[in-house]
Amino acid sequence: MDMTTAGDAGLLDTLQHEVAVFARRAEQTRLGGVGQVRNSMDRAAYLLLNRLDKEGPMGVKALAASMGIDSSTVTRQVAPLVDTGLVKRTSHPEDGRAVVLQLSPRGHARLDEVRSSRRELMAQLTQDWAPEERETFCALLTRFNTALSARMAGQPAVAGEAPAAS
Template identity: 85%
Template sequence: MPTSQDMTTDLDHGLLDALQHQVAVFARRAEQTRLGGTGQLRNSMDRAAYLLLNRLDQEGPMGVKALAAGMGIDSSTVTRQVAPLVDTGLVKRTSHPEDGRAVVLQLSPRGQARLEEVRSSRRELMAQVTDGWTEAERESFCTLLTRFNSALSARQAGLPPAEREADRETETAPAS
């Protein structure tokens, strides 16, 4: 079985250099624009807030530990990132229905409305940025970007390459 080093030497170094450069440029541009959307809502919600609200919307109410595990980050990070969302009324803390001592985080109606505003603005941005692309090109880009993000996540989680490859077959892009 070839090692990671063997695979790197077998691949075209020029292509890998171009890929890492384009990823670096993408990361810089994404951070500069924060892929925030268009119009009044441009740059209106930071990445952490968007990802937390989106996760709560997609998966429903959950505790800090479950939210942290699902996002692949530390519980203390989630606690720190959720605090301003609670303070601004986008997320509410409630008691767990089965264990009143446990706290559950839930998207508030205000948070749901705000998330939809931001999603709508970001959809418009994606439409503008990919104007002139075919539907197949958009789908292909989304599939490859999802696969790339999943591979990075699996690598960060310490999964061996064989498991990373197996996970690829179950990947789906998040619904919006």
């Protein structure tokens, strides 16, 4: 069912085009940051490391569920992070047979380095924006991502809720 009016069509066409351009440019640059760190961590690695940092050690199934992706995808994406020493596999404290993933000290340091570089890039890209404009853009982008995540999960979006796969 088309929920747009004739007046909305032009604005929504512009919005979908700008989202497509943003997605292409973000993937091309990976919004990697500045300096030597630029483009040095892919999106999947960044999101996995960020999730482990924010939520702490967890198993593959829990990590996959919290990110809204399949366990086999997490397993495939975590393997190189373990190989490079950014993530450690350890035994679950309550069930020694279960494996828990956690950031290694090297992973924490690398994530901090990438975050700092990306923060500097965001500062440069928005340097001529008023603080209120940055806050509004961030709030609207979060709201957009929340709605998109909810749609992908087949759920209605809840205003003000953080996206599941960030």
